[in-house]
Amino acid sequence: MGSKVRMTIMVGDYDITRPILDGTVQPQGVDLTVLTAPSPPRHWRMLKHREFDAAELSMGSYVTRRGRGEDDLVAIPVFPHRRFRHGYVFASARSDIRRPSDLSGAAIGIRSWQTTAGVWLRGILGEHHGLALDQVRWVAQDSEDVPLDLPPGVHVDRVPAGRTITEMCVEGELAGLIYPEIPGPIRRNEGTIRRVFHNPKSAEQEYYRTTGIFPIMHTVAIRAELLAAHPWIARNLFDAFQEAKRLAYERMEDPRTVSLAWLRALIEEERALLGRDPWEYGLSDRNRRTLERFLGYAGEQGMVGRDVTVDGLFYPSTLETPPRSV
Known part of the structure; x- marks a missing residue:
């Protein structure tokens, strides 16, 4: 060379x-x-x-x-x-959303339409929980990285100037969020936004058992x-x-490298479901x-x-x- x-x-x-x-x-x-x-x-x-x-x-x-x-x-x-994504579907505490199927007909905030987490979650919610894309009022925080043509009947509005979709969800202007990261109100345990899947880890594990897909x-x-x-x-x-x-996996075998008390138990639990190389x-x-x-x-x-x-x-x-x- x-x-x-x-x-x-x-x-x-x-x-x-x-x-x-x-x-x-x-x-x-x-x-x-x-x-x-x-x-x-x-x-x-x-x-x-x-x-x-x-x-x-x-x-x-x-x-x-x-x-x-x-x-x-x-x-x-x-x-x-x-990343498994069931834990990234949120509802405003002011909304009546209690289960994933309740998102149909609601106003939902997203980062952008083509954000990968959103693609997965809209697909999963549609395939497994009956969400219809054209029955939702979508509101995006960011512009698209790549121009796209939306399906017939689907419309995406931009968040109003000076606002964020998280603020709008807290105030009840949006009933829910599909977002790639954990919103601040959830991290701070403020009680203004909640997860739609009450036990996301269990939902994600069942999704993998059903589909074999780690998104x-x-x-x-x-x-x-x-x-x-x-x-x-x-x-x-x-x-x-x-x-x-390979080197990262090798390093993870040493319990001194990660400050988690039950690291080995977590590794063994994950391997039992996802295999040795998720x-x-x-x-x-x-x-x-x-x-x-x-x-x-x-x-x-x-x-x-x-x-x-x-x-x-x-x-x-x-x-x-x-x-x-x-």
Whole structure:
């Protein structure tokens, strides 16, 4: 390969990415400059301004771009962020919402339509709890990272100037929220907003038992012109993320590394349900099933057409990846 290719990447600071952030793991043939930032500014900087050679991206925004035929960013099947989402459906204490089915016909706040957490939750609520997208008054906090065409009958209003959807939910102007993070009033236990799923962990575990899906939130995308010049980068970067995750799992086996009294019990509980590698990369059968469900939800929500496939999301050399021990 000759001299190393210089490139920049921005990713989240997680245990499974930290070996890349601190330089313990480096992709072969690459002189990598690693930056980190929270999700919203990271996604915005990459999607709007292409500030980096590669970045961890919202799966919702990425598939929306692919659905529009934009191919200047190409993902590898690395999924550094997943999250079950039943615990991120909220209701105003002033509302009559007591169960997920009560959200139909209500006014609900969201971060934006294409936020990945929202895509998953609208899909899950529709498929399993009877939520009809066109029977809700949607109010978004933020503008969309990528322009999109909403399904017939679905309308999304922007929050009024100077207001937030959290404030509107507290005051009862919005009956509920579907949000990717925990709102401040919940964190502060103010009693003004409550969760719709009363036992979200139990609901999420039952969802996994039923579907086998651990929702994927983010992927990693690389600038297409860099891949055109150096196609081997895709596989080498994939391998680096694999190795970083392996080291994180290895570190987690030592109970001294995390200040939780029952860490081992939590690990064993999770493995009993999710297996030894819940954050698996590559296009395994489980990951394909998860991504196909997400694309189905994204299609129902006006974000992609039928011509977008799981294989079409990722760089060809990373579609088939050898198994790795974890």
